[in-house]
Amino acid sequence: MQNQDEIILIKIGKKIQEIRLAKNLTQKDIAFALDVEISQITRIERGKINTSILNILKIIDALDVSKEEFFAELEI
Known part of the structure; x- marks a missing residue:
């Protein structure tokens, strides 16, 4: 079972x-805008890392x- 943070x-x-x-x-477009690796965007989209x-x-x-x-519609 996933906890609330996850x-x-x-x-x-x-x-x-x-x-x-x-x-x-x-993802490359977003990574370029943030000056990060594409893999970081992948992990953010998958909910695998807690980014700032x-x-x-x-x-x-x-x-x-x-x-x-x-x-608005995130429901968190």
Whole structure:
């Protein structure tokens, strides 16, 4: 059974992936915007790592969505 932290990380990762795919962006595009390895974006999208809030904000910016839009339907 997953704990609450794991569930939140998975929900955030899925939201990032959902928006990224809807905007036809690759993980490479997001990684480039954050100056990180693609594997880090993969782990974030899978909910495998707890990235910083600063990285989440950079991802939201790279996805070109507002913070309100990103968090509105996240249900965390």
